[in-house]
Amino acid sequence: QVQVTESGGGLVQAGGSLRLSCAASGSVFSTMGWYRQAPGKQRELVATITIGGSTNYADSAKGRFTISRDNAKNTVLLQMNSLKPEDTAVYYCQVSVLFGNGYWGQGTQVTVSS
Numbered sequence: 001q002v003q004v005t006e007s008g009g010g011l012v013q014a015g016g017s018l019r020l021s022c023a024a025s026g027s028v029f030s031t032m033g034w035y036r037q038a039p040g041k042q043r044e045l046v047a048t049i050t051i052g053g054s055t056n057y058a059d060s061a062k063g064r065f066t067i068s069r070d071n072a073k074n075t076v077l078l079q080m081n082s083l084k085p086e087d088t089a090v091y092y093c094q095v096s097v098l099f100g101n102g103y104w105g106q107g108t109q110v111t112v113s114s
Contacts, residue, residue: 002026002103006093009108012083016112020078022093022105030098032069032076036089036110043092047078060086083112 008020020034033048033056047057047067055067064083069076076093093105 002095002097002101004093004095004103004105006091006105006108009091009110011111011113014083014085014112014114016083017079017081018083018110019080020091020093020108020110022076022078022095024074024076024093024095024103027097027100029074029095031096033094034067034076034078034091035094036087036091037107038086038089041089046091048094049076080110083110085112085114088112 003026004024006022012018031048031050034046035043036046037043045058046061047065049055049067049069064081066079088111090107091110092107094102096102
């Protein structure tokens with residue numbers, strides 16, 4: 001059974017940093033990533049990383065956020081720097097099994113005050 005657990009959200013002032021962590025278990029995951037959903041908006045991609053280390057970032061995340069993973073531990077991190085109020089959202093970890101299903105965590109709130 002696949003389990004996905006996020007941690008690391010919180011309240012930070014604009015310009016500050018936060019690091020989100022996600023731990024997954026129950027399979028080998030070809031892709032791990034982060035999405036976010038702000039109030040009244042659709043869930044959107046933040047960044048993904050493959051088991052081989054290839055990354056993909058949303059334009060809004062490029063240059064400010066860094067995604068990394070530890071394949072041995074099935075963990076994925078999102079280092080967020082230079083945070084802006086518009087980064088406020090619930091951040092979700094998503095993991096995908098090769099040729100299989102994707103699984104979501106429960107989400108962690110990130111609030112950036114101006």
